Amino acid sequence: MKKINARTLHRDLGYFYLGLILSFAFSGILMNHRENWHPDKxxxxxxxxxxxxxxxxxxxxxxxxxxxxxxxxxxxxxxxxxxxxxxxxxxxxxxxxxxxxxxxxxxxxxxKTPFISQTMKLHKNTSAWWIYFSDIFGISLIFIAVTGAMMVKHGKHTFKRRGWKLTAIGLIFPILFLLFF
Structure with missing residues (x-):
């Protein structure tokens, strides 16, 4: 039995979810600006x-x-x-x-604006199947992020030396946004 390599799993999950990441990113941008151009109306x-x-x-x-x-x-x-x-x-x-x-x-x-309003359903869908799939997707993104952070093992750009600081800033930014905006 072949041992599962974290680097290989990280790469393959990244490839698998690339289309979904692009779809969510595109529809998320559209959702952010829906009040300006009303894709549903x-x-x-x-x-x-x-x-x-x-x-x-x-x-x-x-x-x-x-x-x-x-x-x-x-x-x-x-x-x-x-x-x-x-x-x-x-x-x-x-x-x-x-x-x-x-x-x-x-x-x-x-x-409804063709294609665009349907794409936005990714963020609005409440069916049980889509919620479970989205949960798996979210867990996979966490896995991809963590394994990606751990891939650099030597040098001055490791997670232990530099990455944790950038991760902390990345976590603080949305917290500050929620507190002050």
Whole structure:
């Protein structure tokens, strides 16, 4: 029976997970900036509307549902509100915003940005299978990091002489970020 070599295991796990690392890195960058370009809400259609709104006190669930039907919106209402002079209704793939004084507004219909929104599911997926796979991936990344740190055994750039300092800085940085930002 052949003895398992840590260097070989480190290399082979690194190769195996390279595609997943790239996918997670790409989707993570996209997730970091999702508020700037809304990959889950790519605007497909904008339609101007004008409706007669009742007094703000008369705007309720029943009114919102009837208005949605009259505007031919098939989605189920997630929520509605009157805020800063605007009546807003939010649906799965549609948003309606109407000025309460003029009754003028617009319907925004959305579709997900192809490929990019699907890639972002890597970070949002909650299926048991994906969670276990992600746990194994995380443990493997820890293994790759630790074995990689231990590979240099001689000289001034070993983990014992220099690497631990850089590792400490690498650990302190996210802690400081969490504390101060």
């Amino acid at each position: 790519y605007t497909l259609n904008v339609k101007a509307i004008e409706v007669q709104l009742p007094d703000e006190k008369d705007i309720n669930d029943e009114f919102a549902e009837n208005l949605a039907k009259s505007l031919q919106i098939e989605d189920k209402i997630k929520r509605h509100m009157v805020r800063k002079g605007k009546f807003k209704m939010m649906f799965e793939n549609t948003e309606v915003e109407i000025d309460t004084k003029t009754g003028k507004g617009e319907i925004l219909e959305f579709v």
